[in-house]
Amino acid sequence: MAVLSREQILARLNKPITEPESLVISPLLQATKAFDTDSVDLRLGTHFLLPRVPPRPYFYPGSEASKHGHQRLHVPLGRYLVVPAHETVLGATVEFIKLPNDVSGQILTKSSVARMFVVIETAPWIHPGYRGCLTLEIANVSNTPLLLYPGRLVAQLILFDVPDAKSPKKQSGTYMGPVYPEAPKFKEPTQELETLGIVETKEPKAPKPVRNRCPECLTKLPADATRCTFCNSEL
Amino acid sequence: MDEVNYLQVRVSEIRRTADRLASIIPDSDPFPADLGMIGIPYSQSSALYLNCLIAHEIGHFVFQRFNQKQKMLPEVERCLKASLASQPTTTAEMLDWSRDRLLSWAEELFCDLFAIFIVGPCYALAYVELFGLTTILNPDPSVRSGYSLTPESIFFSRSHPADLFRLKQHVTLLQGSVGWWKKVDTIKSHYVDVLKAAASVLDAQFAFFTDEQLPTYAGATLRGFFALAPTVQKVTSEVTKGLDSGLLEYEKFGGLIEAHLERAVVPSTVFDGKDHWYPDTVALLNASMKFSLESLEKLMDSVKDQKTLLAGHRSRWLNRVEFLTSKAIEDHQLLVKEKGAISVGGSFKRADLSSTE
Numbered sequence: 001m002a003v004l005s006r007e008q009i010l011a012r013l014n015k016p017i018t019e020p021e022s023l024v025i026s027p028l029l030q031a032t033k034a035f036d037t038d039s040v041d042l043r044l045g046t047h048f049l050l051p052r053v054p055p056r057p058y059f060y061p062g063s064e065a066s067k068h069g070h071q072r073l074h075v076p077l078g079r080y081l082v083v084p085a086h087e088t089v090l091g092a093t094v095e096f097i098k099l100p101n102d103v104s105g106q107i108l109t110k111s112s113v114a115r116m117f118v119v120i121e122t123a124p125w126i127h128p129g130y131r132g133c134l135t136l137e138i139a140n141v142s143n144t145p146l147l148l149y150p151g152r153l154v155a156q157l158i159l160f161d162v163p164d165a166k167s168p169k170k171q172s173g174t175y176m177g178p179v180y181p182e183a184p185k186f187k188e189p190t191q192e193l194e195t196l197g198i199v200e201t202k203e204p205k206a207p208k209p210v211r212n213r214c215p216e217c218l219t220k221l222p223a224d225a226t227r228c229t230f231c232n233s234e235l
Numbered sequence: 236m237d238e239v240n241y242l243q244v245r246v247s248e249i250r251r252t253a254d255r256l257a258s259i260i261p262d263s264d265p266f267p268a269d270l271g272m273i274g275i276p277y278s279q280s281s282a283l284y285l286n287c288l289i290a291h292e293i294g295h296f297v298f299q300r301f302n303q304k305q306k307m308l309p310e311v312e313r314c315l316k317a318s319l320a321s322q323p324t325t326t327a328e329m330l331d332w333s334r335d336r337l338l339s340w341a342e343e344l345f346c347d348l349f350a351i352f353i354v355g356p357c358y359a360l361a362y363v364e365l366f367g368l369t370t371i372l373n374p375d376p377s378v379r380s381g382y383s384l385t386p387e388s389i390f391f392s393r394s395h396p397a398d399l400f401r402l403k404q405h406v407t408l409l410q411g412s413v414g415w416w417k418k419v420d421t422i423k424s425h426y427v428d429v430l431k432a433a434a435s436v437l438d439a440q441f442a443f444f445t446d447e448q449l450p451t452y453a454g455a456t457l458r459g460f461f462a463l464a465p466t467v468q469k470v471t472s473e474v475t476k477g478l479d480s481g482l483l484e485y486e487k488f489g490g491l492i493e494a495h496l497e498r499a500v501v502p503s504t505v506f507d508g509k510d511h512w513y514p515d516t517v518a519l520l521n522a523s524m525k526f527s528l529e530s531l532e533k534l535m536d537s538v539k540d541q542k543t544l545l546a547g548h549r550s551r552w553l554n555r556v557e558f559l560t561s562k563a564i565e566d567h568q569l570l571v572k573e574k575g576a577i578s579v580g581g582s583f584k585r586a587d588l589s590s591t592e
Contacts, residue, residue, distance in 0.1 A: 010588055016506060017494050024495075026504035027566040031575055031585055077569075094569075096501035096562065131499050133562075170539045177499035177555050179562035 004103065004159040006035045012100060012159075020167050023159075024098035024131075039156040042093045042107070045133060046150040047180040048073045048081060049090035052215065058204060066183040067234075068215040080147040083118075083140040090181040091136040091148070093155065098131040102165040106158045107134055113154050117142035120155050128165055132178040271296035283557040284524055287361040290353040294346030303345060303470055304338060310466040311337050311459075318459030322452050333456040340396045340460050341467050347401050348408050348471040355481050355517050356419045357524040359405040363426045366398050371432060372425055382432040389436070390444040391457060397441050402433035404464060412472065413480050418489075418521075424528035481517030484582060488514040492522035492563075497533045501559050503566030504585065511585040513570045514563070523560035527553055 004012070012023035028034055034041045049070035054060065059069075070090065075081045083089055099105055105126035109119060119139040126134065136155070140146045186192075190201040213220055214228035214235065221228060226235055253266040273292040298304070315333050319325050350358040363369065371388055373381030388399045396404075410416040419427060438461045443453045488505055492514055495502035502519060504511050514522075534552055535541040541548050570576055576583045 013511075013588075014506065016508060017491070017498060017500065022506075024500050024504070026501055027570045028504065028585065029569060029573055029575075031588055035588070094566075096503070096566075098498070098500045171499075171537055172539050176538060177559060179501060179558045 001104075001160045001162060003038045004161060006037055008161075009035065009040060009159060012103070017098075021100045021102065022098070023100055023103065025095050025157075027094065029094070036156070039108075039158050041110070041153045042095050042134070042155040042157055044136070044148060044150050044152055044154045045092040045094045045181075046075055046077060047092055048075060049181045049183055051088060051090075060203070061184075061186045062188045063186060066185045070183050071215075072180075075148075075150050077151045080149050083138065083146045083148055085140060085143050085145055088137065088139045089148075090183070091138050092133040092178075092181040093136065094133070094151065096131070096133050096179060097126070097157070099126060099128055099159075101129045101167040102162050104128050104160050104162055105130070106160070107136075108156045108158065110154055110156055116146065118146060126157075128162055129168065129171060131171075131176060132182075133180070135178070135181045269300065271300075281557075283561050284357060284361045284520075284527075285365055287350070287354045287358045287520065288365060290350035290358060291346045293353065294349035295342065297349060297474060298342050298345050301474060303474070304342070306470055307338070307341055307463075307466060311341070311463060314459040314462040314466075315456075317462065318455045319452060322455060329450070329452055332450065333452065333459060336393065336456050337460050337463055339394045340391065341463060343395050344401065344404055344464065344467045345471055347405060348468060349475065351405055351408055351415075352413065352471065352475040352478060352480060353517075355485065355521045356405075356409055356415045357521045359402060359409070359419075359430060360424075360426045360524055360528070362398075362402065362405070363429045368398055368402070368429050368433075369425050371399070372428055382428075384436065384440060386444070389441050391441060391460075393445050396460070399433040399436050400441050402430055403436060404468065406430050406434040408468060408471075411468070414482055415480065418482070418485065422525050422529055426528055479581065481515060481521070484515050484518040485521050487582065488512060488518050489522040489525070492519060493526045493530060496523060496526045496556055496559060497530060498537070499534060499555065499559065501562045501566065503563040503570065510587075513567055513576065513583040513585070515582070516564050516567060519560055519563050519567070523556060527556050531556065 009023065012021060013025065015022035017024065025040060028040075029043065050073055052069055052071055054069070059065070073081070081089070093107075097105070107121045107124045107126065109121060113120060117140070119141060120136050121134075122137045122139070134155075138148070189203075193201050212223055214231060214233055216233040217228060217231040219228055219230040221235070227233065228235065249272065250266050257263040257265055271293070273289055273296075311334060315330060315337065319329065319333065322329070347358070347362075368388060371382045371385055373383070384399070389397050391397045391400070406416070409419055419430065438458075441457065443449060443457050488507075491505035491507065491512075492502040495505060502514060502522075505514060506512075531549065531552060532543045534556070535543050535548065538552075541552070543549065570585075571583045575586045577586060
């Protein structure tokens with residue numbers, strides 16, 4: 001497994017989309033300056049998912065988490081998002097990436113950004129065949145609030161060839177083709193652990209969450225509501 | 236929910252509020268006199284193709300701003316005179332009522348045709364979707380050409396022409412100088428069957444219907460509008476003269492855009508074997524709509540565990556195609572604005588990177 005050089009990346013970009021070896025990075029803004037010897041610079045996109053305070057005293061990694069765990073936010077180019085000290089937010093790259101079936105990637109925080117004690121990515125590995133804007137798990141680990149400007153360079157993409165990689169007949173659709181940051185998709189812990197033969201899964205004892213506001217539009221609702229009376233969102 | 240979605244926002248109220256705020260905020264600008272405002276239902280905002288209908292609303296602004304009513308008035312009078320000639324008497328009241336109908340219908344038709352000039356045939360296809368007009372088709376798929384007219388599809392209201400009459404006029408425009416029809420005709424979709432069905436409806440099959448008692452000359456008024464329709468086509472062509480219909484760009488990049496969508500890839504940069512091009516919004520919208528109508532299965536077939544006949548699965552991937560297209564449209568705005576973009580014959584492409592370090 002070797003890192004792809006600038007020339008190798010360009011050669012992949014110059015392959016027709018119909019070829020499995022083709023690489024897509026779009027939009028490639030300031031294209032002539034976007035490449036280093038062994039990497040491509042990536043920019044911060046305009047869409048964010050802000051984590052909500054969970055309705056229980058802990059985050060429960062179940063199927064509900066992807067539905068109600070975040071608030072969507074669009075920050076137009078030229079505006080900024082404030083990330084308070086020690087807070088996190090999900091963002092995405094401006095660039096949509098389509099990796100060939102024989103290339104994997106790694107996304108790294110740009111060193112200038114990292115030196116502000118901002119972590120851009122904590123799950124940096126991108127599997128061959130991936131296609132989508134890359135979801136960024138942005139964490140401000142500094143002691144001061146931070147301004148994020150969509151459109152600015154935040155990360156670097158390093159590509160590696162994967163010798164002898166076999167092209168799958170069909171792609172997995174779980175995270176296929178996202179253009180906005182995506183919330184995590186969990187199965188219920190019970191369901192997942194059952195496959196390992198674990199039949200009893202415990203959950204912390206905590207009062208049942210009282211949903212008196214719609215997570216989408218924040219309309220006040222009766223405690224037993226299953227749908228929002230205003231925007232009709234499923235609760 | 237319907238009341239909230241289709242709430243009418245009064246522009247005059249917004250202007251008044253803005254002016255009131257401007258009067259108490261030092262050095263603030265007054266409300267711009269020629270600022271157009273378009274309201275769209277909340278439920279429509281995330282449906283990409285239905286937002287093609289915004290171009291129709293822009294048409295209303297153009298109609299009023301460029302005083303198209305005055306341009307059409309002499310022809311309206313001529314058509315009315317001819318159609319009401321068979322009436323025993325013609326009063327001023329009759330003329331006023333009939334003139335109002337013709338002008339109202341003409342404005343709606345103008346806006347439709349204007350929208351097709353702006354966004355291409357995807358407007359007509361989005362119209363079919365919004366008004367659920369596929370219900371006129373014969374449900375038996377083996378009888379592709381069969382259709383039955385539903386009352387809602389052939390009735391003119393006081394303010395709007397009948398849906399199928401509008402579609403018939405869309406087809407006339409697409410078949411005319413705009414030149415899009417040869418592309419639409421090849422799309423394998425029941426939406427296109429609806430357009431073809433609409434084109435074959437005779438003027439005599441349309442009717443005027445409202446809840447109120449209609450005057451005896453309502454039918455004559457309707458005939459007057461049929462005579463006026465070619466003038467509306469002509470006036471719209473004059474307004475949009477010199478505008479690029481987007482057909483050329485679509486012909487260049489439509490196939491590549493579809494190839495990207497088939498692989499769940501944003502089609503904002505397409506490679507033709509020599510250069511990396513940035514397809515424009517009209518090419519993106521129309522190629523994307525064509526793809527979703529006739530080739531969504533190709534994308535779904537490439538993904539594990541997706542069943543093309545399951546509505547939930549189809550809806551998910553249709554939604555994804557809309558997102559990919561929306562992203563490409565957003566990207567296009569960025570790509571053509573930046574300094575590195577090279578303009579060649581109306582299209583934009585990326586600078587060659589092989590010689591740069």
